[in-house]
Amino acid sequence: MNYRLEQDLLGEKNIANSTYSGINTARALENFDLNSKAVNINLIKDIALIKKAAAMTNMKLKLLAAEKAEAIIKASEEVIEGKFDNEFRISAFQGGAGTSTNMNVNEVIANRSIELLGGTKGNYDLVHPLNDVNMSQSTNDVYPSALRIAAIRLIRKLSNSLSSLQEALQIKENEFSDIIKLGRTQLMDALPMTAGQSFGAYSKAIERDRWRIYKVEERLRQINLGGTAIGTGLNATNKYVFMMTDTIQNLTGLGIARSDYPMDITQNCDIFVETSGLLKSCSVNLLKISNDLRLLNSGPRGGIGEIILPKMQTGSTIMPGKVNPVIPEMVAQVSLRVIANDSAITSASSMGQLELNAFTPLIAECLLESLELLDKSVILFKEKCIDGLEMNVDRCLENLEKSLVSATALVPYIGYDKASSISKTALVTGKTIREVLLEEQMLPVDIIDKILSPTELIRTHISGK
Known part of the structure; x- marks a missing residue:
């Protein structure tokens, strides 16, 4: 495998020529080697969108040369399109308030921009991850x-x-x-x-x-x-x-x-x-x-x-x-x-x-x-x-008919205590509420039919009235 030598504040490191990320990403991959989920790709793509917007803005303000800005814009668009998804492998659980993620995006965009300008990866004199891609920005x-x-x-x-x-x-x-x-x-x-x-x-x-x-x-x-x-x-x-x-x-x-x-x-x-x-x-x-x-x-x-x-x-x-x-x-x-x-x-x-x-x-x-x-x-x-x-x-009808819930509708007519007694009798004997009411002749048959009608029991009113 071919390597390029990159350096940062902490020293030098060999980076595989095949990768678009750089030394900051390499250190993050080592430091946060958790075998866990990588940073959500939606976040990566919207960071790349910000890089594109920054390049467009800095070019209009004449802070960034047009040729360099256009390369950054194109590289950012390719990240947004998902062409470099495999370059973003840092664990979602990382120290540094997201600095590693921002640097990862900066490096990938910078190295792709360098390629677009005819250079080789790691030649940051052409496009620098911080001076150019991260111009006027902070991770924060x-x-x-x-x-x-x-x-x-x-x-x-x-x-x-x-x-x-x-x-x-x-x-x-x-x-x-x-x-x-x-x-x-x-x-x-x-x-x-x-x-x-x-x-x-x-x-x-x-x-x-x-x-x-x-x-x-x-x-x-x-x-x-x-x-x-x-x-x-x-x-x-x-x-x-x-x-x-x-x-x-x-x-x-x-x-x-x-x-x-x-x-x-x-x-x-x-x-x-x-x-x-x-x-x-x-x-x-x-x-x-x-x-x-x-x-x-x-x-x-x-x-x-x-x-x-x-x-x-x-x-x-x-x-x-x-x-x-x-x-x-x-x-x-x-x-x-x-x-x-x-x-x-x-x-x-x-x-x-x-x-x-x-x-x-x-x-x-x-x-x-x-x-x-x-x-x-x-x-x-x-x-x-x-x-x-x-x-x-x-099954709905079967469960409803077996239940004693219709006793509640009797309360306005015979009171809570008598309704409870009717319910208890039905439970002990295995009879329905209707059968117990008819046996004890507490209410006229037509009134019982009205009170216990299923359609009466599901409305906001006193059942049977």
Whole structure:
């Protein structure tokens, strides 16, 4: 293998000629050799987008020669297109507040730019990773700005996916509006309801999640580009700051805005805590819905069995015929991961000290992972579970008829104590509420029929009146 010699503050190092990264990336790969996930590629691509915008801006300001700037722009575009994804292998869990990631992008873009200009990798006299690619920038304004842009893109995707899930639940609400089933509280028989009503409640929960997540974008739009190291803007000009913001807006099509106080954006990570908290809220709802579906699908003969989930795969290596609710189980596990990520984001955000938070790599990894996992799992939940879900109408009716829940409707007529006595008698004798009422002749037959009519029991009124 051919090598080139590169040097930095700490000394010299042989770098394989085949790689576009340089000495800083090599040291990071050694220092953070965790065999763990690499930095999220969405973050890498939006850092490259910032490099492109900076080259365009610095060229307009005549701080960067046109030929050099155009090479950087082209190389940045190739990174964004994914042509160099294999060059970004540093662990997501790294010290240095993201400096290694920023340097990795700088080096890859610089060496590709050198190639485009006809030079050989490592000839940084042609294009320098710091002097040219990182001109007017610091990791501390590039990294959080790229994270905000990446998060907004993923938030928009997730919002759309949640909208589709909400619509699918609403379709089930209408489809099952005439199916009466047993409602339960604390896993015990409660009152009759329609199957459609349960899906309507699920839909409302997802609607809130979609709206909350959609709206949080507004607080992610502020970026601190031009603030450089701590937000004071040293080594950047006012013209650069304003031109960069406009360029980023044009390149992304997002409503990105310049922060009126860059130091705030540089050191405070509360917006990521807020965003993660909303993802946690969404996960709580998804976890609840998925567990409800698993419970109501239980059986097919020994459980509740009121819902029939789509059969996706065989469920056991030893029990023939077993089919498990694998999609709700997957959704539940994703939800638990997002909840765990939220805890990490909360802790990491609180550990920022003075003018910078050194733990932004953990925040970035957890936040972007949560957004990606939720988006993909919500799509699968809709397509592989909700869309094909059916109700077992016969089982719903059977469970309802066996229950004693209709005794509640008697309270306005005979009082709580007598209704309890009727319920107890039915339970002990194995008879229905109707049969006990008829035997004890507490109410006229026509009134009993009205009170105990299933359609009367699911409306907001006094049954039978």
